[in-house]
Amino acid sequence: MKKLSARRRHPLAAVVVLLLALAATGGLYAAFAPAGKAQADETAQSLAIEEGKKLYTVGCASCHGTGGQGTTDGPSLVGVGSAAVDFQVGTGRMPAQQPGAQVPKKKNIYSQAEIDQLAAYIASLGAGPITPTEKQYSPEGADIAKGGELFRTNCAQCHNFTGEGGALTHGKYAPSLDGVSDKHLYEAMQTGPQNMPSFPDTTMPEKEKKDIIAYINSVNGEETPTPGGFALGGLGPVSEGLFGWIFGLGSLIAVAVWVAAHTAKAKKS
Amino acid sequence: MSSQEIPEAESLPNEQDTKHGTAVAENPFADPGLPPHKPRIQDIDERAAKRSERTVALLFTLSMLATIGFIASFVIFPVDKIIYVWPLGHVSATNLSLGLTMGLALFCIGAGAVHWARTLMSDEEMADDRHAIEATPEVKAKVMADFADGARESAIGRRPLIRNTMFGALAMVPLSGLVLLRELGPLPEKKLFHTGWSKGKQLINMNTNEPLRPEDVAVGSLTFAKPEGLEESDHEFNNKIAKDALMIVRIQPEDIKDKRELEWSHEGIVAFSKICTHVGCPISLYEQQTHHVLCPCHQSTFDLSDGARVIFGPAGHALPQLRIGVNDEGFLEALGDFSEPVGPAFWERG
Numbered sequence: 001m002k003k004l005s006a007r008r009r010h011p012l013a014a015v016v017v018l019l020l021a022l023a024a025t026g027g028l029y030a031a032f033a034p035a036g037k038a039q040a041d042e043t044a045q046s047l048a049i050e051e052g053k054k055l056y057t058v059g060c061a062s063c064h065g066t067g068g069q070g071t072t073d074g075p076s077l078v079g080v081g082s083a084a085v086d087f088q089v090g091t092g093r094m095p096a097q098q099p100g101a102q103v104p105k106k107k108n109i110y111s112q113a114e115i116d117q118l119a120a121y122i123a124s125l126g127a128g129p130i131t132p133t134e135k136q137y138s139p140e141g142a143d144i145a146k147g148g149e150l151f152r153t154n155c156a157q158c159h160n161f162t163g164e165g166g167a168l169t170h171g172k173y174a175p176s177l178d179g180v181s182d183k184h185l186y187e188a189m190q191t192g193p194q195n196m197p198s199f200p201d202t203t204m205p206e207k208e209k210k211d212i213i214a215y216i217n218s219v220n221g222e223e224t225p226t227p228g229g230f231a232l233g234g235l236g237p238v239s240e241g242l243f244g245w246i247f248g249l250g251s252l253i254a255v256a257v258w259v260a261a262h263t264a265k266a267k268k269s
Numbered sequence: 270m271s272s273q274e275i276p277e278a279e280s281l282p283n284e285q286d287t288k289h290g291t292a293v294a295e296n297p298f299a300d301p302g303l304p305p306h307k308p309r310i311q312d313i314d315e316r317a318a319k320r321s322e323r324t325v326a327l328l329f330t331l332s333m334l335a336t337i338g339f340i341a342s343f344v345i346f347p348v349d350k351i352i353y354v355w356p357l358g359h360v361s362a363t364n365l366s367l368g369l370t371m372g373l374a375l376f377c378i379g380a381g382a383v384h385w386a387r388t389l390m391s392d393e394e395m396a397d398d399r400h401a402i403e404a405t406p407e408v409k410a411k412v413m414a415d416f417a418d419g420a421r422e423s424a425i426g427r428r429p430l431i432r433n434t435m436f437g438a439l440a441m442v443p444l445s446g447l448v449l450l451r452e453l454g455p456l457p458e459k460k461l462f463h464t465g466w467s468k469g470k471q472l473i474n475m476n477t478n479e480p481l482r483p484e485d486v487a488v489g490s491l492t493f494a495k496p497e498g499l500e501e502s503d504h505e506f507n508n509k510i511a512k513d514a515l516m517i518v519r520i521q522p523e524d525i526k527d528k529r530e531l532e533w534s535h536e537g538i539v540a541f542s543k544i545c546t547h548v549g550c551p552i553s554l555y556e557q558q559t560h561h562v563l564c565p566c567h568q569s570t571f572d573l574s575d576g577a578r579v580i581f582g583p584a585g586h587a588l589p590q591l592r593i594g595v596n597d598e599g600f601l602e603a604l605g606d607f608s609e610p611v612g613p614a615f616w617e618r619g
Contacts (some may be wrong), residue, residue: 153475153493157553157565168554169563169570169581195556197491197518202484204476225351227361229368264387266310 045120052121055114059095068125073099080191081128082119087187089115091180093194101171102194129190129200136206137186139214147215150208154199162219164234168195177216185213303394311388321388328381335374342366461618462610464496465513466591471497472515472540472601480600481517486538489557492517493543496603512611514543515591516553517601520560520574527576533592535601540591541577542611545569547584549612562588585614 007013057066063074070076074096077085088094092108110118119131139147152161160166163177172195177185189209192198199209218224220234232239311318342363350362357365404412425432471480472494486492494515499506522537530539541562545552550566560574569582577588589611592604610618 150476154491157551166554166565168556169559169561169568172556174554192489192557195558197555197557198487198489199492200485200487200490203474203481203486203490203492208476223359225359225361226357227351227364229357229360229365259383259387264309264311264392265307266313267307 048117048120049124052117052119055118056121060118063096068122077122077125079126079128080122082123082131083129083187084191084193085119085122086115086131087184087191087193089118091184102173105175132183132186132190137182137210137213139182139210139217142207142210142214144211144214144218146208147211147213150204151212151215154204155212160235162234163216164220177220182213182217185216303396306393309388309392318389321384325381325385325389328377328384332374332377332381335370335377339367339370339374342370461615464607464611465499465509466496466603466606468603468605469596470603471596472517472593472603473497482599483535483538483595483601486517486519488519488521488537490519491553491555491557493553494540512544514551516541516543516555516562518555518557518560518573524560524574526574530576530590533590535593535595538593538601539573540593541573541588542591542607544612545584546586546588546613547582
């Protein structure tokens, strides 16, 4: 021991002590830490999180931060849940190509498996809405009339009464619901993407979301008839009035000009 | 067209004279008169006139057929029959056929009339000179004399009893109108100052018809509520909800800039009137990140994180806020009525 104490002023003594202290705490932690979860989770789930983290680092971290904590360029993703990831990436909105009033939807570049991995990673950061299963969002057997009532109360103010979308403040807008999948409709209501408010299950139960999806499919689906002929975007009196003034009155004027320009005289002069 | 070409400047007056023979030599801007009448082919050729007649008759007959088609398609097609027509898509058979046949019927009448007027009716040019608007002195004198005669014969100046009672009767008649106007309805009195909200009324979720708990309302969510006791089956529901409609959002308390708003909220849950203070449109285009509410009618914008003050547009007042709290059973309740009238301003609002 004398020998050891004699070396206590050696230049490397502090380093040695530090290393010993670190090893001791680490060892103690390993011995006493609750082992259960970390070990039992050596499964597909943790693999997905691992893969998702890699995808996140490449595609998302530049704006949302390396740990999803958010930066000045993008909000924190802690607690947004897997449903938000599935919606944002599945509709191509994320990764965003540029900052702006609103991130538009575009072609999705991730496979569903990759989206699920990303979602698993983000869900591991904090609890949030979970990606719905088909049983949750499938509008099979839902009440379309009730859905219409709910849609007009909660959604139509921004998305128009048949889901054609509409303008908001400062360049933001409520997008058209044309061709949006049932799952994405459900996730949007659940998570409230961008400036859309959310409609959580506590205030709008799952069954009512199904009714709304059924209504949207019936008024804005592929096979939805337009009894009046040209729907003109389904935007209502503005586009219809514009069409009437430009094409209706325009063709009347054109006919009048044509009639007056062609003389009925025998000798053309 | 050749006669209308601009002639050489120095020869202008003479040229005009020789051509038309009507203008005075000294006046370069003389009225040239009407151009000589030119005939149409139908005026010269009787066969062409017959052709025109047949064309007009054909158009009118087509119109008749189209009207019969209109009636037939009205009878034939069931109202909900949907057919596919390129390029319109899936359209109603009734609407399409009714529109086409009626359009054709009206167009053919118009086209026939135009063709008739252009080819067969007389197209001789005619000049109809204006006359002065003022009447001649003789006519004026006669009218004045007739009036004086009438006044003398009726003896209105000599019999003041008749004159005065007549004026009295004429003056009284509008009074009956005034009485009727008064009966048009009861005055609104204080109705515009109050809504269905009062202390202790629970906030009922419009979607589920259940009372709301504070934990139901997530940050960033949007919920609509009506006062406890108001049912959609009520006779007066539409009149009442027009004032009572409530918009509930939850904002992080530290994001609420207005002190009174925070005080009147419950842990960041704020309840505002859904009726725009401009002209009363329902207003709930809520942006959960900016906390802005936009009115779709005239683009008034309110900031829900700052006492719903107007940040854009024609609205004159902030949206009224309902003071809320939690009752013993843990449900959200109103702590009174709105402190000011909801909706647009009115005369007595002050």
